[in-house]
Amino acid sequence: MRQTEDHALALQQLYEGFRDPKTLQALAEQITERAQYLSRPLRIMEACGGHTHTVMKYGLKSLLPELIEFIHGPGCPVCIMPKERIDQAIALAQMENTILLTLGDMIRVPGSKTSLAKVSAQGHDVRALYTPMDAIQIAQQHPDKQVVFFAIGFETTTPMTAVVLQQAQQLGLTNLFFHINHVLVPPAVSALLEDDDCRIEALIGPSHVSVIAGAKIYQPLVDSYGLPIVVSGFEPVDVMQSLLMIVEQVLANQPRLQIQYSRAVNWEGNVKAQQLMEQFLQPRATFRWRGLGDIPFSALQLRPEFAQWDAEQVFAHHLSNEALDDHKMCICGDILRGIAQPKDCAVFGRGCDPQRPLGSCMVSSEGACHAYYRYANVPKIPGRSQGAVK
Numbered sequence: 001m002r003q004t005e006d007h008a009l010a011l012q013q014l015y016e017g018f019r020d021p022k023t024l025q026a027l028a029e030q031i032t033e034r035a036q037y038l039s040r041p042l043r044i045m046e047a048c049g050g051h052t053h054t055v056m057k058y059g060l061k062s063l064l065p066e067l068i069e070f071i072h073g074p075g076c077p078v079c080i081m082p083k084e085r086i087d088q089a090i091a092l093a094q095m096e097n098t099i100l101l102t103l104g105d106m107i108r109v110p111g112s113k114t115s116l117a118k119v120s121a122q123g124h125d126v127r128a129l130y131t132p133m134d135a136i137q138i139a140q141q142h143p144d145k146q147v148v149f150f151a152i153g154f155e156t157t158t159p160m161t162a163v164v165l166q167q168a169q170q171l172g173l174t175n176l177f178f179h180i181n182h183v184l185v186p187p188a189v190s191a192l193l194e195d196d197d198c199r200i201e202a203l204i205g206p207s208h209v210s211v212i213a214g215a216k217i218y219q220p221l222v223d224s225y226g227l228p229i230v231v232s233g234f235e236p237v238d239v240m241q242s243l244l245m246i247v248e249q250v251l252a253n254q255p256r257l258q259i260q261y262s263r264a265v266n267w268e269g270n271v272k273a274q275q276l277m278e279q280f281l282q283p284r285a286t287f288r289w290r291g292l293g294d295i296p297f298s299a300l301q302l303r304p305e306f307a308q309w310d311a312e313q314v315f316a317h318h319l320s321n322e323a324l325d326d327h328k329m330c331i332c333g334d335i336l337r338g339i340a341q342p343k344d345c346a347v348f349g350r351g352c353d354p355q356r357p358l359g360s361c362m363v364s365s366e367g368a369c370h371a372y373y374r375y376a377n378v379p380k381i382p383g384r385s386q387g388a389v390k
Contacts, residue, residue, distance in 0.1 A: 018235030048075035048206035049366025078364035083324035187298035214269025291333025
């Protein structure tokens with residue numbers, strides 16, 4: 001018990017300085033003082049859902065002047081997953097003698113007709129992994145089963161999938177298969193910047209992506225679009241300091257790439273992890289993002305030499321690739337494109353909530369709708385919001 005308490009105290013000491021109210025207030029005052037020299041509102045996209053939750057949970061918007069506006073981006077791997085890919089996971093889970101493995105909130109995201117959670121309730125074997133490495137143990141424990149890992153995530157989680165495949169290859173596991181849904185941040189942001197409705201004037205870059213891929217992946221966005229970018233940590237002080245750095249860039253009219261989260265991020269990133277990714281994975285010609293459409297070279301797939309582990313090839317006859325649109329009342333697509341806010345949705349908190357979500361932005365713990373629902377004092381109808389919209 002004492003060890004647990006000591007561990008908790010040690011962790012608290014690591015982060016409490018980055019949540020210090022006096023430091024936050026001092027940064028807010030600096031931002032407010034500098035922002036008065038802006039000629040117009042500054043619209044800043046925080047590409048990652050983790051940053052969105054920090055902004056909402058700690059009330060950072062209330063500390064900032066009205067000239068600073070947040071745009072919520074497509075940096076949630078669950079939120080951007082199109083319905084047809086979810087339907088593929090469901091189809092794989094419904095195969096005989098199959099165990100379907102995945103991470104995070106993917107199990108609760110609705111497909112076109114059902115979800116992995118409902119399929120599990122019907123008796124199919126669907127499991128949420130604590131770590132991707134558990135897939136190896138599960139495949140070893142069930143040699144008579146087809147074990148399919150529905151792998152999701154940005155550059156952050158991709159190396160772990162490569163490690164699992166490397167282990168499967170070395171162990172000679174023939175019953176473990178991979179359905180790869182790893183996506184890349186820069187092509188998605190580039191697609192948003194090319195959109196005619198784009199309102200993005202600066203970017204807070206997700207630092208956990210850069211720990212792996214390096215800050216260098218954002219430089220082409222600065223060069224091509226003149227976009228101020230700061231790679232930020234996820235604590236409140238990190239975000240506020242990053243905002244101040246962006247404001248200074250804009251006032252100086254010198255857009256560039258800066259690293260705020262220097263305690264973990266450098267220019268090159270984790271070269272060994274990058275090499276491992278390249279060994280097992282390659283870019284897809286295109287990938288359909290929920291709400292954003294087809295984006296060239298924005299996702300990864302297994303290299304041809306690993307086809308025997310590729311669920312999309314091995315079980316191709318079970319899978320449909322028909323593009324499927326969101327519920328007609330759901331505006332997740334517009335939210336992910338940064339042209340709408342969660343409260344712009346007619347069914348937000350009324351016909352759509354985390355218990356019965358219509359779209360992925362509400363179901364995911366990193367989704368913008370989920371963050372607003374939890375932290376923005378949304379009026380809730382007693383008992384439950386309302387039944388899901390039909």
